[in-house]
Amino acid sequence: MIVRIATEGQYEVGEGDVPALEQLDNEAVAACEAGDEQRFNDTFTRLIEFVRDKGQPVPEDRLDPSDVIFPPADVSFEEAKAEFSGEGLIPG
Amino acid sequence: MPGLSGRMSTVIKAKISKLLDRAEDPSETLEYSYQKQIELLQNVKKGIADVVTSKKRLQLQEQKLRDQVVKLDTQARQALAAGNEDLARTALERKNVAQTELQSLDSQIGQLEQQQEQMTASEQKLRAKIEQFRSRKEVIKAQYSAAEAQVRISEAATGVGEEMADVGLAMQRALDKTENMKARADAVQELEAAGTFEDLTQLGAGEDDIDRQLRELSSGSEVDAELARMKVELGTGSKSAGELGAGGDAAAPASQPAEAEQAGPSQGQAP
Numbered sequence: 117m118i119v120r121i122a123t124e125g126q127y128e129v130g131e132g133d134v135p136a137l138e139q140l141d142n143e144a145v146a147a148c149e150a151g152d153e154q155r156f157n158d159t160f161t162r163l164i165e166f167v168r169d170k171g172q173p174v175p176e177d178r179l180d181p182s183d184v185i186f187p188p189a190d191v192s193f194e195e196a197k198a199e200f201s202g203e204g205l206i207p208g
Numbered sequence: 209m210p211g212l213s214g215r216m217s218t219v220i221k222a223k224i225s226k227l228l229d230r231a232e233d234p235s236e237t238l239e240y241s242y243q244k245q246i247e248l249l250q251n252v253k254k255g256i257a258d259v260v261t262s263k264k265r266l267q268l269q270e271q272k273l274r275d276q277v278v279k280l281d282t283q284a285r286q287a288l289a290a291g292n293e294d295l296a297r298t299a300l301e302r303k304n305v306a307q308t309e310l311q312s313l314d315s316q317i318g319q320l321e322q323q324q325e326q327m328t329a330s331e332q333k334l335r336a337k338i339e340q341f342r343s344r345k346e347v348i349k350a351q352y353s354a355a356e357a358q359v360r361i362s363e364a365a366t367g368v369g370e371e372m373a374d375v376g377l378a379m380q381r382a383l384d385k386t387e388n389m390k391a392r393a394d395a396v397q398e399l400e401a402a403g404t405f406e407d408l409t410q411l412g413a414g415e416d417d418i419d420r421q422l423r424e425l426s427s428g429s430e431v432d433a434e435l436a437r438m439k440v441e442l443g444t445g446s447k448s449a450g451e452l453g454a455g456g457d458a459a460a461p462a463s464q465p466a467e468a469e470q471a472g473p474s475q476g477q478a479p
Contacts, residue, residue, distance in 0.1 A: 120370070120374065122374055122377055122378075123326070123330075123374060123377055123378035123381060125333065176332075176333050176336035176337065177336050177337070177339070177340045178340070178367070179337060179340055179341060179344065179363070179364050179367030179368055180367050181363075181366045181367050181369075181370050182217070182370060184217055185217040185370075185374075188377070188378075188381065190381075
């Protein structure tokens, strides 16, 4: 699966690592919805580290679109909340 | 995948389709997309130049402040040597403000350097994608039938479009941060230009954290401590300051307990 960390780049993440990534993603959303900034920051940092750690950077001359895109690593809690405000979460 | 990534993907994909919807037939999509890529690359270059300009400006300001710190320190010493403690205190307060400002400038310059690196990396990545797109564009034009070409074009355009949207986002974030710093740098420079940096009492309420820091510092013990240090330093040269006499007296009794302590262990060893 190709995962992009916005403003950073694309990583190829093995299928075996996808469930763990989904788990972290859901935790980050839950923390965000609960208004728990500390927990959001912790979880989101772990998520980004997970992608950087488990993923292989996609070569620059490949032109494939990403399967999923995560917000930038330096996203603030306010920005993350804004992603969900109004329309709420977009289902899968 | 739902969640953060789902939302983010949707936002980016909406941007891409907006980007590509403009053209109607495949070859037009190709040319339009390519033209947009080149424009974006130019913008990234401009953005990098912007960040570099801001950084240079902050570095200039930093140098001025360093000079000011040295100058104010000298002035404080001169005032103290002339017996004008109030003046010395004022000079030290100003020096403290300048030092605080220096620290903040340091970290801002560091941030700008990071942004410059990040944008340069983005530029290189985008350049590689554009190059790839360009060669694929020629292949598609030459080798595929209209129906096939449409599919291939849409794939390639989506890939490069995502990179474009992402570079656009990176640039926007970097420039937002730079704007904030510029605004602050402008405020400081205005203060300097108006001479208000020389006269701290003119910095009234309603300003940013510089003012808060100013107020904290002017009443702070840092200035007292530095003044005391300076007095001791200067005092060793001239005996005119009254407090120094007391310091000399205090030193004398201190040698007696030290002698008593030395005697201690030898007594303990005797039995």
